[in-house]
Amino acid sequence: MQHLRQLEDQSVYILREAYKHFDNLAMLWSMGKDSTVLLWLARKAFFGHVPFPLLHVDTSFKIPAMIEYRDRVAREWGLQLVVGQNKEALAAGMNSSMGRVTCCTALKTNGLKQLIEQKGYTGIILGVRADEEGTRAKERYFSPRDKHGDWDFRDQPPELWDQFKTTFPPGTHIRIHPLLDWTEINIWEYIKAENIPFIDLYLDKGEGTRYRSLGCAPCTTPIQSTAKSVDDIINELRHTTTAERSGRAQDEGRGMELLRKDGYM
Amino acid sequence: MTEITMKASDNLNIVIVGHVDHGKSTLLGRLYADTGSLPDGKIEKVQAICRQQGKEFEYAFLFDAFLEEQEQGITIDTARTFFAWKGRQYIIIDAPGHKEFLKNMISGAARAEGALLLIDALEGVKEQSKKHGYLLSLLGVRQFAVVVNKMDLVGYRQDVFDGIEKEYREFLGQFKAVPQQIIPVSAKLGDNIANRSEQMLWYKGPTVLDSLGAFKKEPGRSEQPLRMPVQDVYKFDARRIIAGRVTAGRVKVGDSLVFSPSNKRATVKSIEAFNVEPLPVEGHAGQTVGITLDEQIFVERGEVASHQEQLPLVSTAFRANVFWLGRKPLERGRRYQLRVATKEVDCEVAAIHRIIDTMDLAQQQGSNVVNRNQVAELTIRAKVPVAFDLSVSFEATGRFVLVDEYDIAGGGIVTELVHDDQEFLREEARQRDFAWVKGEVGVEDRAQQYGHRAAIVLVTGGRHAGKSFLAKKIEARLVADGRHAYLLDGGNLRRGLDADLSEGERGQAAEMARRYGEVARLLVDTGLIVISTTNPFGLAYSEAAQAIRTLVHPVPVIAIHMSKAPEEAPPNTDIVLSGPTDFDEATRQILEELKRRGVLAQAIGAKPTFQYSI
Ligand SMILES: Nc1nc2c(ncn2[C@@H]2O[C@H](COP(=O)(O)OP(=O)(O)O)[C@@H](O)[C@H]2O)c(=O)[nH]1
Numbered sequence: 001m002q003h004l005r006q007l008e009d010q011s012v013y014i015l016r017e018a019y020k021h022f023d024n025l026a027m028l029w030s031m032g033k034d035s036t037v038l039l040w041l042a043r044k045a046f047f048g049h050v051p052f053p054l055l056h057v058d059t060s061f062k063i064p065a066m067i068e069y070r071d072r073v074a075r076e077w078g079l080q081l082v083v084g085q086n087k088e089a090l091a092a093g094m095n096s097s098m099g100r101v102t103c104c105t106a107l108k109t110n111g112l113k114q115l116i117e118q119k120g121y122t123g124i125i126l127g128v129r130a131d132e133e134g135t136r137a138k139e140r141y142f143s144p145r146d147k148h149g150d151w152d153f154r155d156q157p158p159e160l161w162d163q164f165k166t167t168f169p170p171g172t173h174i175r176i177h178p179l180l181d182w183t184e185i186n187i188w189e190y191i192k193a194e195n196i197p198f199i200d201l202y203l204d205k206g207e208g209t210r211y212r213s214l215g216c217a218p219c220t221t222p223i224q225s226t227a228k229s230v231d232d233i234i235n236e237l238r239h240t241t242t243a244e245r246s247g248r249a250q251d252e253g254r255g256m257e258l259l260r261k262d263g264y265m
Numbered sequence: 266m267t268e269i270t271m272k273a274s275d276n277l278n279i280v281i282v283g284h285v286d287h288g289k290s291t292l293l294g295r296l297y298a299d300t301g302s303l304p305d306g307k308i309e310k311v312q313a314i315c316r317q318q319g320k321e322f323e324y325a326f327l328f329d330a331f332l333e334e335q336e337q338g339i340t341i342d343t344a345r346t347f348f349a350w351k352g353r354q355y356i357i358i359d360a361p362g363h364k365e366f367l368k369n370m371i372s373g374a375a376r377a378e379g380a381l382l383l384i385d386a387l388e389g390v391k392e393q394s395k396k397h398g399y400l401l402s403l404l405g406v407r408q409f410a411v412v413v414n415k416m417d418l419v420g421y422r423q424d425v426f427d428g429i430e431k432e433y434r435e436f437l438g439q440f441k442a443v444p445q446q447i448i449p450v451s452a453k454l455g456d457n458i459a460n461r462s463e464q465m466l467w468y469k470g471p472t473v474l475d476s477l478g479a480f481k482k483e484p485g486r487s488e489q490p491l492r493m494p495v496q497d498v499y500k501f502d503a504r505r506i507i508a509g510r511v512t513a514g515r516v517k518v519g520d521s522l523v524f525s526p527s528n529k530r531a532t533v534k535s536i537e538a539f540n541v542e543p544l545p546v547e548g549h550a551g552q553t554v555g556i557t558l559d560e561q562i563f564v565e566r567g568e569v570a571s572h573q574e575q576l577p578l579v580s581t582a583f584r585a586n587v588f589w590l591g592r593k594p595l596e597r598g599r600r601y602q603l604r605v606a607t608k609e610v611d612c613e614v615a616a617i618h619r620i621i622d623t624m625d626l627a628q629q630q631g632s633n634v635v636n637r638n639q640v641a642e643l644t645i646r647a648k649v650p651v652a653f654d655l656s657v658s659f660e661a662t663g664r665f666v667l668v669d670e671y672d673i674a675g676g677g678i679v680t681e682l683v684h685d686d687q688e689f690l691r692e693e694a695r696q697r698d699f700a701w702v703k704g705e706v707g708v709e710d711r712a713q714q715y716g717h718r719a720a721i722v723l724v725t726g727g728r729h730a731g732k733s734f735l736a737k738k739i740e741a742r743l744v745a746d747g748r749h750a751y752l753l754d755g756g757n758l759r760r761g762l763d764a765d766l767s768e769g770e771r772g773q774a775a776e777m778a779r780r781y782g783e784v785a786r787l788l789v790d791t792g793l794i795v796i797s798t799t800n801p802f803g804l805a806y807s808e809a810a811q812a813i814r815t816l817v818h819p820v821p822v823i824a825i826h827m828s829k830a831p832e833e834a835p836p837n838t839d840i841v842l843s844g845p846t847d848f849d850e851a852t853r854q855i856l857e858e859l860k861r862r863g864v865l866a867q868a869i870g871a872k873p874t875f876q877y878s879i
Pocket residue numbers: 283284285286287288289290291292323325338339340362414415416417418450451452453454
């Protein structure tokens with residue numbers, strides 16, 4: 001338990017720093033386990049309130065149950081929801097058969113960039129974790145993006161103790177990553193400890209499969225698993241040696257480094 | 266809520282540092298491989314990539330994720346990696362050893378609670394071995410093991426190991442750092458990483474893995490006196506919550522707190538939390554908490570809450586050891602932003618005492634600038650008084666960063682308080698505030714009644730600059746607007762309060778300013794906006810203004826400087842008026858400033874800061 005509280009304290013501190021320093025702040029919420037934990041941590045940090053909007057970049061290919069869950073939770077918790085979509089790309093027929101990296105770039109990266117530009121957000125809070133894949137392991141808690149939303153991983157700013165990069169030139173923005181130190185197991189342990197409502201696609205409903213990571217329907221495949229509860233998931237994770245995102249297609253080859261350099265989450 | 270058995274009982278952040286190519290990334294890869302901590306297929310995948318590129322397999326490639334890192338065979342930026350062993354969850358940070366990436370190494374090491382410092386047995390102690398060792402100590406990482414790597418390249422010889430141990434211990438001894446262990450290993454071949462070496466039976470100490478297990482979680486910071494820097498003040502609902510991280514000690518419901526440097530006091534009414542039943546009654550070091558107080562006092566981000574018996578230091582200046590990472594060299598006299606805990610304030614480097622050569626600590630050189638990646642001893646002077654501690658006593662409130670333009674460009678630890686000329690007055694104010702007898706009516710109650718907060722509008726300048734005229738105009742305008750304002754004229758004090766003084770004594774600007782300041786302090790305590798000029802102090806107006814500020818602290822002082830011809834205004838002047846004055850325009854400017862500072866409600870800037878709501 002203590003290790004979860006230590007993680008919680010650090011994330012809460014980061015969220016409060018973000019809220020203090022950014023006038024136009026928003027949090028990305030994909031309805032997955034990580035960003036839902038992040039949302040919960042925001043309620044912790046601000047004593048039951050979420051004082052900034054939640055962004056969902058809708059690719060139109062999300063699993064329908066995710067959208068239902070999104071709207072229900074937003075209503076119940078009184079969230080300010082902002083949904084963005086790259087309508088042009090969709091109208092032009094963008095889908096994963098045109099190449100996964102191409103599709104992700106158009107619908108997610110560019111969808112997000114459009115939203116940031118439209119609304120003028122200067123700080124975006126995201127639920128990425130360092131243990132997900134290699135380039136995320138090298139992220140800072142406060143990570144600057146240039147005018148084009150690009151990440152210069154060769155020259156990241158220093159981050160010392162509890163002091164973060166909170167000042168930045170006009171036109172650029174900062175990505176804030178309060179969950180960097182959390183592992184996949186920590187996320188589930190915390191969901192369990194706090195009894196956080198999560199989407200049931202993560203559980204096996206008798207077919208011997210469940211989702212371990214949620215993305216777009218065409219590019220995310222369920223894994224073989226009979227985990228029917230959070231306890232089952234935690235147990236399963238303790239004994240697995242398969243990478244979490246092995247069900248996510250865009251991670252293949254150098255896909256993620258290229259995507260993230262250009263501003264993917 | 267049912268508790269399930271948690272595997273991990275605590276977290277520990279570890280950093281691996283040392284000179285480039287001494288084997289840090291290899292050691293990390295090996296540690297994971299030998300403890301079965303890698304995901305299935307990871308080694309095979311990296312092996313395949315190496316074959317494809319016609320390169321020999323390197324454990325280092327497991328975590329050097331960027332294409333560029335693998336191509337160049339170096340680590341560019343720190344990677345957080347996760348590792349669970351014997352009931353503890355480790356985050357191990359592999360830091361780059363190349364001197365070009367020192368800022369990344371420092372970012373990694375600054376979040377570490379323990380470190381492994383690698384030295385290549387064949388190459389011996391190199392420049393970055395020393396620099397990293399010194400920086401660990403500066404960054405506050407006191408738990409570390411020295412790992413002498415590549416023992417296979419020196420035939421696993423004990424005399425080589427002993428030589429390096431001796432040399433490096435001597436170096437560390439100069440700044441009193443003592444390693445937990447010195448371990449001979451071969452990262453490449455796996456000797457003494459997770460498994461005991463068959464090749465070095467002469468070594469009886471722990472393996473790298475064992476020594477990680479022996480590192481301790483934070484050493485008793487909760488037993489220290491309380492420090493809780495205020496991070497923010499929230500008013501989302503009926504509760505007015507002061508949020509912050511307890512960086513030392515404990516805060517309990519019912520505790521009487523002092524906020525420094527404002528010297529405000531109040532008692533903790535509750536510790537608030539979301540989804541926690543019942544509410545906690547205590548918060549300890551490391552925790553982020555939110556407290557409510559029994560009284561509505563005005564506290565701001567940057568103040569440090571403590572108990573009255575053990576206050577933090579307060580001054581505008583301190584001496585420090587600083588490492589510089591900025592693109593531009595650090596210059597004496599240049600403005601930077603200073604951040605100590607949650608306080609953010611402008612500062613300048615008043616003196617560069619010496620550059621510390623980390624290769625040879627005995628050697629020192631004087632300089633007017635500190636270049637990138639250098640360490641120096643400085644005196645820093647802030648624009649306003651700051652609460653802080655010496656780093657030997659308190660870690661979190663004893664260190665700071667300097668921001669140049671948009672970037673954190675340096676960091677350091679406070680080694681000494683530097684006395685400034687306001688010290689005696691500040692102490693007078695502190696003692697007086699602690700003993701101050703209050704009625705039932707608080708500052709906030711008065712503000713509610715009056716529709717504004719107390720403040721001092723202080724007009725400085727030489728003779729015949731129009732100070733009195735302006736002061737009268739502001740008073741009239743504020744009163745016409747329904748504010749409670751009063752012109753405090755120095756001449757009136759002279760003939761009354763100061764009537765006991767001889768002519769000579771009245772010539773002493775310091776004592777006159779003290780008296781004036783204390784009267785002003787009384788008046789602002791009644792909730793008034795006090796308008797004053799430095800007329801009675803003649804040409805000593807700059808010193809007098811400083812003394813008045815210290816005595817009325819933390820009430821906002823809006824300083825206006827007037828002169829016929831352009832001249833240098835006293836420090837912290839808000840509005841400079843030189844040449845012929847447009848008094849209506851000046852009054853408008855001053856009212857704007859009063860709004861901006863939250864004295865008059867409305868127009869608080871882009872974002873509602875709830876503490877200003879009246
Ligand atoms: N012979 C030998 N070579 C090693 C050992 N550890 C690391 N190396 C080699 O030293 C080189 C630099 O290692 P690397 O881990 O990238 O060093 P880093 O810069 O400190 O991260 C690589 O070619 C490694 O294979 C060791 O114990 N023995």
